Amino acid sequence: MHPMVNDDAAAKARTGSDAANAGAAEKAAGGGKARTKSRGRPRSFDRETALEKALLAFWEHGYEATSVSDLTRVMDIGAPSLYAAFGDKRSLFEEVVRVYGTRYGSFTDRALAEEPTARDAVERTLREAATAYTQPGHPHGCLVVHAATNCSTPEVEESLRDRRNANIAAFESRIRADVAAGVLPPATDAAALARHTGAMIQGMSQQARDGASREELEAVAEIALSIWPRTGTHTG
Template structure:
């Protein structure tokens, strides 16, 4: 008597790649690139290491995909902030988004783009370089927006857009580090408000 097969033997169990990537992002966010072991990642993703390699590539490639997800998701406030009509509005929205993202209870504290590879060894150099480029890209976008503000008369003509963008991004990354250290959302909001009190008048 023949037995009907419902499907091929040994077929890997399906999984939601989008959900798996979300979970990997959270592991990298919490532990950093080197601190996130393959066991941590595959356990959180609910898949085997074989399935992880097949779907996402090696650990570095998985991190790159996780950073892309972070950029479009938790860090997605930046492109929206750049659309604010004034430079002060841009700065306010960026710092508010930073405080909100780095202190959200459902997520790890701090910023994946800041803490992801601060202490990586030589083997993590490419990831360090990736995050340096990620931060520099954010800075460049803000600098360009502030240059437009100078050209439009929204910022004083003698304003240095690069210096102002560097000030804002440095302060924002400082907020992320403080958040990772357990500083409260309310205190970080007060810090952001204080940083904007001396904003250049239009």
């Protein structure tokens, strides 16, 4: 069904992503190893800037509804340049998802890593979600939640689903750790608590898409947090 030169294109894109960037982005000579200068005609656009534009487009309209011609327009490059630099539409999307994760979607991981208890991590996550999902300057809600629903490419849909479920699993293991440490009661249903948190995050994201303001989402988060036994409720 698809052309069979994909490997070729992917390889091209990969080299483009590593080496060619060094020529355009890193203006300071410096760099010790590897090729110091690229050979042929240099890229006429900044790869990261174009990637960010693609990110915003995918974030706003989703994977399917963002056509390649939409992408070339907002990235301000021709289709051949897009394919040379990023591979096909799907690998561009995958790269966008990676960048999104590190740039916009890392507050959950940070909360889980930095907060002392699961409850604190959830509290911080929900509060930060309220502000992140309504931030002006980029689309509302979470790309991972919305960008590949009802997608006719099942692999894309699954990859985002996996990310969502991995998030919930991370909450669950953090909660289990608190239960084991006696911070939470032994009878705590860690799986249900984690899933409740995931559902809240996803519901808040949907609400943000549907027009809810930051204050409204913060009020929702506040209510959702009241389900937690207060910190210090640890049993023996």
